[in-house]
Amino acid sequence: MNPSIEATAWEENCPDSLLDICTRYVLQHPQTYCCPKKFNNNMNEVAVDEAARVTPEINEAPIIFTLLPDLHLPTEICEKLFATLHEEGLDIEDCTAGIFADVTSCRLRRVNVRCSSITDHGLEYLLRHNLRDLDIHNCEALTPRTLESLNKYSKHLVNLNIGNTVQILPDYIYPKSDELDEDDVDSLDEEDRARTVFHERGYILNAPHLQKLCIRDLFVTRGSNYLSLLLKPLPRLTHLDLSSLHHTEGLGDLEVLKELTQLTSLVLHNFTQGITSEAVKTICQIKTLRHLDLSHQEEKMGKFLDPNETLAFIVLSLPHLTSLDISGTNLAGGSAQTSPTTPNAASKTLSSANSGASGLSDGLDGEDLSFKCDIPGLASRVNNPLEFLGLYKTSHDACYRVQIPAKQISGDANEKQILVAGRQYLDRPVVLENVLNDLFHIFRYENCLNIKAALDIILLAMDRHPGEKVIQISGSASLYYVVKVELKENINVKMKKKILATLLNGMFAHKNDAIMMRNGCLTLCQFTMPQDVIFDYERLVRILLYIVSEHKQPDTAFVQRAGIYLLNTLACQVDGQQKLLLGNLGTMEKMLCLIREREVNGNCDDVMETAWSCMWNVTDETPINCKRFLDGCGMQLFLQCKAQFPEKHDLLRNMMGLLGNVAEVPELRSTLMTPEFVSEFTHLLRSNMNGIEVSYNAAGVLAHMASDGAEAWTIESPSREEVLQDMENVIEGWDLTTKRNINYRSFEPILRLVRVQHTPQCQHWAVWALANLTKVDGKYCGLVEQEGGLSLLEELINSNVPQLSYPRVLELAAMVRDNVTQWKERDGVEPADESLEFDG
Structure with a gap:
């Protein structure tokens, strides 16, 4: 099964450890452990003036941060810093990576920079540590230069997740230069010449100890031996994920997989060109396999000839197989009653073309078990059920069948299957979108029995894919129902913090999407203000200010109303420090602008009234915010609103309440x-x-x-x-x-x-x-x-x-x-x- 199933977002309601508290503190106060250094174009260190520390010009020499002199950090602390950066939703940039550039002062073994803006330069700082584990999924700024750095520093690399950052890999391979005639060599452009180097050195990725490799969405245009150059130099691979691989010249029989004699997990999810019967025969010769994934995102792409026989052949050929995913395919066939297929028949059908499969039925007692199994190809596993079977979105709704020889099943037939699917497919955004929609349907129309597991999946999905708008929208929609029902009674304080942090991350990532903002505001309304949100107060204020100032169109009117309601609630029940923050973030200016727009249009609605109420709260015993009101021509706006809307009682009350706060400030009274x-x-x-x-x-x-x-x-x-x-x-x-x-x-x-x-x-x-x-x-x-x-x-x-x-x-x-x-x-x-x- 997917190793992601071990992950969890759930936290017990216990105090943060001293390590957690200190790590967050130093990340918020980087001067405690690092200092800026400036480099010229030759990367020679130059002086850093005080202004450049704060606002370096774009065209100036780059600034990176380095550890303070004489400071040495052990591996555990360095890796904790990286882990906390992810937990807090912070980006990992080159200046952050530069802190760890000196391998004599700090050590790293495992680095996760997925979904960050790190570039080739920053990643090279980290690769110098000769890492064991590296995750660079969804790092758009990386280029092929990173591949060269990887090959230089990967002698100890054991786990590598390239994910969809496939731009670091070549998209085609040219033959060796000595295999081309002189005219062909002369006709090659610079990019084509660079592609010949892989043949000359005999590898694409030089990581002799690599055991786990994940590459997704790789699109190869040329080079019939591309996979051979990629995989043959990696003989120790035990886990290989080539999801959504496409080769315009075809993938053929995947013969190179037989070279991987230690392979235990093979993921060939969503092969857009399909998996041929020859490739199936190759796979079935990898006798070490324990997990096999032949699933597809779309059912039409997962069509196999003779699906019952093919599935039976696979399970009979792989004696150690305990986990199998055939989601989105037709391998489950029709019902056992309509498509009887015995194990012996299956082995005879496919083994005729593959002598290595002979004798697969040895050891069976000849009993016809098909009547005990509703998936014909799995009849041989009735007495030895799989630990996991993926049936999500299979043909003929196979997951709805009763007699399925597996202990855990991913599907959409019931809540349990959907939860299994959610854990299994956390790294597959397209599939995960469907799973989250299934969960939302349960929350909205049914009764979710395992709220804790569902919440775990929602948070993990949203945290793992902050840039996937559909996942954020679906996840936040379900969060609303979870929080509405469970927040006060069954969700502890730490989980409230986690829910809020995840929700705000999604809102910031998609702040221009009205649906995401609507879902977010509706969910936020279920929290107790300000107690439940005080720890993330600044970020919450920032996103609410963005909502009320930018979501002005008629079709987003509800979003703006919800945003200003929440903002006013936050301003009402906090002390002076938070009121100062509200003012510093521009609350007064944005409220005045919002009111002025409505006054010009002659529109006194609840948004205008709440905006005055918000300023009333923000100015309470906060003189600087009162001054901001006066500096923003607030008194003139007061007169204009009173003249234009004299019968609006609530409006007048709110305006006079605000002016009462202004009048309490001695140095401002002369203005009145x-x-x-x-x-x-x-x-x-x-x-x-x-x-x-x-x-x-x-x-x-x-x-x-x-x-x-x-x-x-x-x-x-x-x-x-x-x-x-x-x-x-x-x-x-x-x-x-x-x-x-x-x-x-x-x-x-x-x-x-x-x-x-x-x-x-x-x-x-x-x-x-x-x-x-x-x-x-x-x-x-x-x-x-x-x-x-x-x-x-x-x-x-x-x-x-x-x-x-x-x-x-x-x-x-x-x-x-x-x-x-x-x-x-x-x-x-x-x-x-x-x-x-x-x-x-």
Whole structure:
């Protein structure tokens, strides 16, 4: 069976090891173990200036990184660094490979650079270690120069996965120069001359100890002895995968395979020209085979003459065979009842042309076992079932038959077969697409019994093929159902991290595909924000910002709405560090741009309202983001939106909430001190839209502006006295029992206003807010005491400052004190034992 079946994405819910933590740290902080060096065109080291360390120009001399002087890394640490790079979805570039160029300071045995942007130069740094294992699948930047480096450094190579990076191999072979006449030699161009060298030296790949070789999608145009030059110099091969091999001159009888006397696993999947009966006879002479794969992606290409006899001949000829894949072929034949074929008949049919197959039926007791087997060609294995049999997408739906002599079967008849197929075909993107679609059908229309195994396959498939859009779309669609059903109860914290990382990798790889973004957003909505995503917060914010700013077309409207909803949720329930990050990544600018586009088109939709809400959250106690709002002409946009959409209550509430955050920043308040802005705030102060929310936020803005004193009120109209009188009248009209649609994480800005003794209207708004919040929601009682509010109010109540002209402030302050006291008595909370959890 495929060695991929041993892989798993599942992790137990245990703490990361110290090695894992340290490895991730040093990868995130490369200065801890390496330093940059710059080279001229002759690759001589030159000085690196500080600017080049950060942003080297494209045309400048290349910069690579090397280990710090006197630092030596053992093999285990070096290989752990590579493994973690893959786990974190990071690219392996030449500058990364250069760190390991000095073989005296570090050692590598196994290297996996699949799906990376590494070039010939970078890979040569790694090959200098005389590796044992190398995987370069899907490395598009590699060229034939890499083949020369491989041949130079492969004397110890045991496992080589070239995969689909077949551009490093020649696509045709020319005969030796001495076999061509002089005119033919003179007519050869430079590329053709280079192809003659393989004949002259007698090999394509020089790796005398190689045991496992995988080459996929190789297309050979010329050279009848191509396979001979490739395989004969590799006598120790035990595992050979030549999936999707095509030779325009034909593959013939594959006679060269007989040279591989130690071969135990042979994969000839999806031979586009088919496998001839002569090739089958050759294969059947490799008596060491334990695993044979003759499967096809498309059923029409997997047609064998006399399929029942051919299959019987194969299993009778290979005495050690335990694993056989005939998916996508007709080798399973019809049912045993309609196509009776005995083992003796099978051996006679094909052995007549192959004397080496004589006597294959020796040892059989002559019993007709066909009635016990629904696959005619496998009747001889009834009493000795195969460990694995591949029947995925075979002719006549063979996987649906009952009597199949195999312990594990890949197929699409049921969930168990589909899961086996998923593990078996992880390295076959086209087949894997079908498997994932089958899994999706189970999730959507049936009841998946083995969620853990299904999730494992989905994650492994998505991780292994980040660039395959169909796999990412199918996988993310199934992830939605898994997460929706299982996330809260049966998926541990580490697996949540793994699911999110895999999903984000797929979203970044296909960020312009609306379906992928839709699937991703729907799945993300099933996570608990921000607890489940905080460890990958930055990447999540980046992809959501891309979604809301780039997916603007009508057919992607849902994607944009989902993206901004998620972004707002992330901004709402995080602390200052994450809010700073949101601002640094351009959230304010993108929200303003998005709002401006809608304002110009006269479209006030939920996206516009959520964009204002998002900025409200991002500016909460984050002055730099408030400044970004002002610098982006946010106040002008506020006036325009208010004028164009005066009846949009939620919009006004969100805008005034944001302006309340701006007004809390002392150095920014002067920007708001204009007749136009203050007139708008005063007008909204009297508003009864959305309950008291709009009026409440307007009063808050004015209270903060008034708290700077009379000298800071630099406008004549509206006058300060007029505004303060309006505030007093409006605040007294609010109902203290009003439920609030607001979430305070800190009362510090409100408590600052409690200290403003020169303007009691500021205190009035502040203590009213505290009295209301502590009355309608007990969680705020704890927050008042936690932040020193109770002692501050006690000072206010007991102070000798004359308050006779404004006694309401003292009444409200006493009410807050009573609310907190009653809460403590009701819930039995001791001051020293308080342990509160707030929303976000």
